[in-house]
Amino acid sequence: MSGFIWGALPYIAFTVLIVGTLYRYSTNTRTWTTKSSQFLAKGSLKIAGPMFHLGLAMAFGGHVIGILIPKFLTDGAGIDEHLYHIIALAGGIPAGILFFVGFFLLMQRRFGNPRMKVNTSTMDGWLYLILFLTIATGCMATALNATGILGDFNYRETISPWFRSLLMFQPDISLMENVPLIFKCHLLCAMTLITIFPFTRLVHCLSFPFEFFFRNNIIYRRK
Amino acid sequence: MNIKAQVAMVMNLDKCIGCHTCSITCKNVWTNREGAEYMYFNNVETKPGIGYPKNWEDQEKWKGGWQVNGGELSLRTGSKLERILKLFYHPQQPELLDYYEPWTYDYETLINSTRKNHQPVARPRSLITQKRMNIKWGPNWDDDLAGGESARQDVNLKKIAEDITLEFQDIFMKYLPRNCNHCLNPACVAACPSGAIYKRDEDGVVLVSQDACRGWRHCIPACPYKKVYYNWKTNKAEKCTFCYPRLENGLPTVCTDTCVGRIRYLGIILYDADAVLSTAKTTDEKNIYPTLLDVIKDPTSPEVQAAARQAGISEAVIKAAEISPVYKIIKRWQLALPLHPEYRTLPMVWYIPPLSPIMKVQEDKVYLPNSETMRIPLAYLAELFSAGDTKVIARTLQRLLDMRSVMRQKEINAAPPKNLEFEVGEYEKMYRLLGIAKYADRIKLPAGLQGKTHEQLRELQGSAGYACPGGFC
Numbered sequence: 169m170s171g172f173i174w175g176a177l178p179y180i181a182f183t184v185l186i187v188g189t190l191y192r193y194s195t196n197t198r199t200w201t202t203k204s205s206q207f208l209a210k211g212s213l214k215i216a217g218p219m220f221h222l223g224l225a226m227a228f229g230g231h232v233i234g235i236l237i238p239k240f241l242t243d244g245a246g247i248d249e250h251l252y253h254i255i256a257l258a259g260g261i262p263a264g265i266l267f268f269v270g271f272f273l274l275m276q277r278r279f280g281n282p283r284m285k286v287n288t289s290t291m292d293g294w295l296y297l298i299l300f301l302t303i304a305t306g307c308m309a310t311a312l313n314a315t316g317i318l319g320d321f322n323y324r325e326t327i328s329p330w331f332r333s334l335l336m337f338q339p340d341i342s343l344m345e346n347v348p349l350i351f352k353c354h355l356l357c358a359m360t361l362i363t364i365f366p367f368t369r370l371v372h373c374l375s376f377p378f379e380f381f382f383r384n385n386i387i388y389r390r391k
Numbered sequence: 392m393n394i395k396a397q398v399a400m401v402m403n404l405d406k407c408i409g410c411h412t413c414s415i416t417c418k419n420v421w422t423n424r425e426g427a428e429y430m431y432f433n434n435v436e437t438k439p440g441i442g443y444p445k446n447w448e449d450q451e452k453w454k455g456g457w458q459v460n461g462g463e464l465s466l467r468t469g470s471k472l473e474r475i476l477k478l479f480y481h482p483q484q485p486e487l488l489d490y491y492e493p494w495t496y497d498y499e500t501l502i503n504s505t506r507k508n509h510q511p512v513a514r515p516r517s518l519i520t521q522k523r524m525n526i527k528w529g530p531n532w533d534d535d536l537a538g539g540e541s542a543r544q545d546v547n548l549k550k551i552a553e554d555i556t557l558e559f560q561d562i563f564m565k566y567l568p569r570n571c572n573h574c575l576n577p578a579c580v581a582a583c584p585s586g587a588i589y590k591r592d593e594d595g596v597v598l599v600s601q602d603a604c605r606g607w608r609h610c611i612p613a614c615p616y617k618k619v620y621y622n623w624k625t626n627k628a629e630k631c632t633f634c635y636p637r638l639e640n641g642l643p644t645v646c647t648d649t650c651v652g653r654i655r656y657l658g659i660i661l662y663d664a665d666a667v668l669s670t671a672k673t674t675d676e677k678n679i680y681p682t683l684l685d686v687i688k689d690p691t692s693p694e695v696q697a698a699a700r701q702a703g704i705s706e707a708v709i710k711a712a713e714i715s716p717v718y719k720i721i722k723r724w725q726l727a728l729p730l731h732p733e734y735r736t737l738p739m740v741w742y743i744p745p746l747s748p749i750m751k752v753q754e755d756k757v758y759l760p761n762s763e764t765m766r767i768p769l770a771y772l773a774e775l776f777s778a779g780d781t782k783v784i785a786r787t788l789q790r791l792l793d794m795r796s797v798m799r800q801k802e803i804n805a806a807p808p809k810n811l812e813f814e815v816g817e818y819e820k821m822y823r824l825l826g827i828a829k830y831a832d833r834i835k836l837p838a839g840l841q842g843k844t845h846e847q848l849r850e851l852q853g854s855a856g857y858a859c860p861g862g863f864c
Contacts (some may be wrong), residue, residue, distance in 0.1 A: 198625075200608035201626040202608075202626065204606050204607075204608055204626060206480065207621045208486070208487055208519070209486070210486040214480055218479040218820060283520055290585070293655055377478075377585055377607065379586065380584045380586070383586055385578055385581035386590060387589040388395075388590050388664075390592045391589070
């Protein structure tokens with residue numbers, strides 16, 4: 169069972185992510201939008217929207233650093249475990265607070281304002297549930313780990329190499345054996361999120377308008 | 392010279408009776424859908440008034456249109472970096488209540504009501520929340536000045552130095568029908584982060600690609616006329632299409648077709664696309680209008696025609712440009728003016744400013760007043776149509792007055808008035824086009840803008856779509 173969860177499920181999730189995204193983009197771009205609700209409720213978005221997205225960007229960046237940069241590289245750079253920990257928490261705690269408070273304010277706005285109902289689909293409801301669980305387990309895991317309740321567990325020696333082994337297509341399931349339950353829950357939530365990603369409003373993050381910086385002001389187009 | 396063709400519109404405000412037929416027919420064709428109920432691609436406003444959405448002309452608030460800073464043209468809404476930050480929250484995006492909350496009525500209660508002492512009432516219900524609501528504002532709430540409360544909020548009035556009190560004896564009003572201006576330098580196109588809005592090369596119609604739009608909603612505040620709308624159902628931007636499926640078949644837009652006052656003129660103009668940017672950059676706001684006239688080229692000039700052919704413009708379009716009624720009104724007689732040229736988008740819907748009733752103090756002395764002594768202050772019209780230059784308005788109105796004098800003198804067999812700008816015959820042509828022109832004279836559109844030859848269309852005739860599976864031919 170754990171072989172399936174840590175050896176196969178990640179591949180299933182990422183396959184659905186890639187194939188699903190490509191499928192939706194090529195067959196159903198008309199539904200591909202930010203699904204912005206600012207038009208329906210402007211005031212309550214002012215703080216919450218940017219706060220949530222900033223927290224999300226910081227948290228995502230932290231995950232990329234924590235997972236993709238191997239420990240021997242930071243060790244080589246003279247950053248010992250203690251210093252790394254301080255740096256990670258210095259970025260991670262504000263990120264977590266922004267992310268979580270932003271999410272809370274957005275949910276309050278979404279389910280507190282009757283007008284927002286027309287902007288909230290059933291799929292959105294599931295998405296917010298899974299997103300909440302992912303953020304909550306993530307914050308909790310970090311808090312428990314930082315306070316030492318989980319003992320001398322180090323994700324950079326277990327989860328990170330496991331994830332990198334997935335990228336090499338040689339999954340090392342044994343690395344996940346002694347990972348605390350809260351981290352496992354966080355990973356399961358994240359995999360669910362990745363799986364449903366192509367079918368939710370989250371796809372708008374792939375449309376971040378980079379090309380906008382390089383194009384002409386006025387576009388003429390022939391039929 | 393880089394000649395492009397543009398379908399342009401002229402509205403003769405002298406003849407607009409404010410009946411809203413254009414708005415209603417447009418709505419029935421384009422925006423009677425869920426998510427679009429609140430949209431009016433075409434609406435008619437009473438001026439002075441705050442309009443739709445509320446105070447759309449207040450660019451201090453909305454930051455719409457372009458500005459010139461140190462000779463460089465930039466969107467008022469900010470640099471590209473600032474705009475990227477506005478993806479997450481756009482401080483200048485109008486919200487639902489800046490337009491109005493769309494509603495319907497509980498008509499069912501009129502039929503299903505049990506026997507009561509009082510008549511059953513159909514109460515209003517929000518089309519967004521489906522809940523009962525109190526109607527506080529609507530798309531045309533300040534029609535006919537509506538008591539004058541919102542009229543006094545008009546930013547154009549605030550800009551005029553002279554004190555306009557709107558007291559009963561000197562009150563004035565006029566109608567202003569508005570649809571998308573299909574600008575030569577559209578701010579919405581420039582603001583779109585996804586590059587989803589474009590100007591069609593063939594006819595200058597500005598469209599939003601519903602497949603490419605990602606709902607970043609930057610076009611909405613960027614358009615100074617607030618003529619791009621956010622569909623809350625599809626979460627994409629929508630705007631007036633100039634009824635392009637009709638244009639492509641040589642038919643006018645629905646608003647033009649159904650206008651009962653026959654105030655709308657539609658035709659082709661040829662313009663120099665290379666001169667657009669420098670015109671939009673014109674330092675002095677008051678020079679934008681005369682410079683814009685220079686961008687529009689004489690369609691009968693062989694040089695212009697040669698450049699048009701080189702640019703791949705079809706003979707039918709060049710022919711239509713030659714007989715274009717809008718060219719005559721805009722350029723030859725210079726009777727029509729762009730709405731708020733100071734926004735620098737170079738709009739292609741033009742307005743003939745309205746004459747207005749003669750003031751009581753003048754009534755006994757003259758048959759026609761001169762342009763300065765009419766009820767609508769020149770300064771007010773100048774705020775709307777000439778970036779504050781009253782000379783342009785006075786000159787334009789004087790031409791309309793001269794035309795009336797010429798025709799009256801003719802009617803009573805008297806000598807034509809003196810000090811005329813044009814030949815008498817020219818005024819008669821002007822009178823024919825403005826006063827009595829029939830449908831076919833007001834609307835000169837080339838059929839076949841869609842690029843299909845007569846033979847190709849004939850092949851499709853009667854095939855009921857089967858000749859073209861999926862429509863991909």
